[in-house]
Amino acid sequence: MAKSGVFERDPTDNLKKALQKLVKTIVEDSSDDEILDQTVQILQSLKQGIQYYPQEFNCPLSKEIMTDPVIICTGKTYDRVSIQKWLSGGNRTCPETGQVLSHTVLTPNHLVRDMIAQWCKNHGVRALNSPGPNPVNPVQYPDEQGLTEADRKHFRSLLKKLSLSDSISEKKEAARMLRSLTKKNPAFRGFFGECSTAIPELISPLSEMKNGVDPNLCEDVITTLLNVSIHESNKKPVVETVNVVPVLLDALRLGTIETRTNAAATLFTLSALDSNKLVIGKAGGLRPLIELLEEGHALAMKDAASAIFNLCIVHENKTRAVRDGAVSVLLDKINHRILVDELVAILAMLSSNQKAVEEMCDLGAVSCLFSVIRETTCARNKENCIAILYAICFSDRTKWKEMREEESRYETLSQLAENGNSRAKRKASGILDRINRPFNRTHTA
Numbered sequence: 001m002a003k004s005g006v007f008e009r010d011p012t013d014n015l016k017k018a019l020q021k022l023v024k025t026i027v028e029d030s031s032d033d034e035i036l037d038q039t040v041q042i043l044q045s046l047k048q049g050i051q052y053y054p055q056e057f058n059c060p061l062s063k064e065i066m067t068d069p070v071i072i073c074t075g076k077t078y079d080r081v082s083i084q085k086w087l088s089g090g091n092r093t094c095p096e097t098g099q100v101l102s103h104t105v106l107t108p109n110h111l112v113r114d115m116i117a118q119w120c121k122n123h124g125v126r127a128l129n130s131p132g133p134n135p136v137n138p139v140q141y142p143d144e145q146g147l148t149e150a151d152r153k154h155f156r157s158l159l160k161k162l163s164l165s166d167s168i169s170e171k172k173e174a175a176r177m178l179r180s181l182t183k184k185n186p187a188f189r190g191f192f193g194e195c196s197t198a199i200p201e202l203i204s205p206l207s208e209m210k211n212g213v214d215p216n217l218c219e220d221v222i223t224t225l226l227n228v229s230i231h232e233s234n235k236k237p238v239v240e241t242v243n244v245v246p247v248l249l250d251a252l253r254l255g256t257i258e259t260r261t262n263a264a265a266t267l268f269t270l271s272a273l274d275s276n277k278l279v280i281g282k283a284g285g286l287r288p289l290i291e292l293l294e295e296g297h298a299l300a301m302k303d304a305a306s307a308i309f310n311l312c313i314v315h316e317n318k319t320r321a322v323r324d325g326a327v328s329v330l331l332d333k334i335n336h337r338i339l340v341d342e343l344v345a346i347l348a349m350l351s352s353n354q355k356a357v358e359e360m361c362d363l364g365a366v367s368c369l370f371s372v373i374r375e376t377t378c379a380r381n382k383e384n385c386i387a388i389l390y391a392i393c394f395s396d397r398t399k400w401k402e403m404r405e406e407e408s409r410y411e412t413l414s415q416l417a418e419n420g421n422s423r424a425k426r427k428a429s430g431i432l433d434r435i436n437r438p439f440n441r442t443h444t445a
Contacts, residue, residue, distance in 0.1 A: 031134055041296065057116050061086060061095055069113055074099050077109045092306045092342060098381060101344045103272040103310055105232065108345060147187050155181070155191055162221075163201040168214060171205055175220035178202065182227035189231035192238075199228070199241045206247045213240040219259040222251050226266040235269070239276045245283045252288035260292055261300040268307035274314060281317035287324040294329045295337070305342040312346060318353045326350065327359040335368050344372065348384035351391040361396045370406045373416065383424040386416055390427040400435040407432070 023039065059066045059079035068080035073095040078086075083095075083106065090103050111337065147155070155178075162174040181188045192198045206213055206221055225248070228234050238244055251263035267285055271277045292305040308326065311317045329349065330343045347365075350356040369385040376382060392399055407413045417428035 009276065017401055018374060048149060053087045054119065066112065066116070069109040071109045072104070072106065073102050077112055078108060090302045092302055097376065100309065100342055102313060104269065105272045134375040135155050147191060154193065155188060159198055159201040163204040168217070171218070172214060174215045175217050175224065179220045179224045179227070182224050186231065189228050189234065192228045193231065195234045199244065200239060201243060205245050206251070207243055215256050218251060218255055219262070222255065222259050222266065223262045226262050226269065229266050231268045235273050239270050239279050245280055245285065249283065249285060249288055252292060256299050257299055261303050264289060264292060264300060264303035264307050268303055268310055271307060276313050276316060277314045281311055281314070282319050286311060286317060286321045286326070290321070290324050290326050290329055293333070302342065305339055305346065309342065309346050309349070312349050318350055322350060322353050322356045322359065326361055327356050331360065331363050331368060332366055340372060340376065341378060344381055344384045348387050354395065355359070357391050357395045361392055366392060366399050366402050370412055373412055374410060379421050382416060384423055386420070386424050386427040391430055393431045403431060
């Protein structure tokens, strides 16, 4: 019986040869624990009728063999299905490091994929569910599954119905089908990049959204656009299509909370490209995202925060975010301990903007950030908070007294200078040096 996380057994010759080599190594050279463990694994495999595999091939999330290894922006590798499930659950941090993700682009890890394939080839085995009697590559990629001509014809008919039908019920049915198809099959997402009219046809029912659109139809179209935007090759053409960004911004302002959430998630996905960040920012994308964050819907805040973070990676959008009221909204949410990890990261990014620092000073950011440092156990949060405080310290000396009082009462800076990570230590020490520096005096004879 096949088991999850193991390989099916092929002829056992290769196992026996590997066992012979290991036994020879043990007898002649070494009895290293790793070699002994490998020997035990092979013996167990021969007894149980299954093949062992290196544990490095396991996904850190699922703990099972990776069939589609991908790299996220922190450099960690996961199985595509597992990390997509993690992200779909509203998480915007790396499962292993806890870092806030600057984007959610999933890059195929060809090295790990090739290692698994080579291991299979060397051991004469095949992965579970892989095709053919002796395949070299144990992984099948859904994105590589092509569409039949019948699939393409059906897809085009749905788009035509969505864009041309006079019947609202037909439009809604077509939108539901497109949403389902692009969710389940990546090949349908890829088709949008192949067909130049597909994206305009998809958004055509929403071009007059201000005049009223059926909320279910709107949600299905926006969610389909989200599905399409996940496909890497679609990100640029989606944003460059006339009316797509305005439609998304209208959906952010006027849709149901589900529609607004998915519109924010779409902007987050599209903003993985720096060129898209600029287009979205210039079109006014930050203000409705900040407003959505301010409203405080639990379902929507994470996607709004993630999109704001991504957009503010480029300098021009930092200025726009500050102008659109981001600082006061971020500090208010942090004060109420809402999405602290994500929002402190955004605030730290904005602290390179002088206007943002001035607003932070006026809005009581010093006490807020010190309280977060004292309460949190997250090293990254402490680092981001102290980075913001460092910017405030070197911008506004009127805040030195408050910082000295904090240090006198809690020794927050000293503790961070001693126990923080390298960047936090450096920033905390810099603040201590600054606030404890004696005032310059003018001496006269």
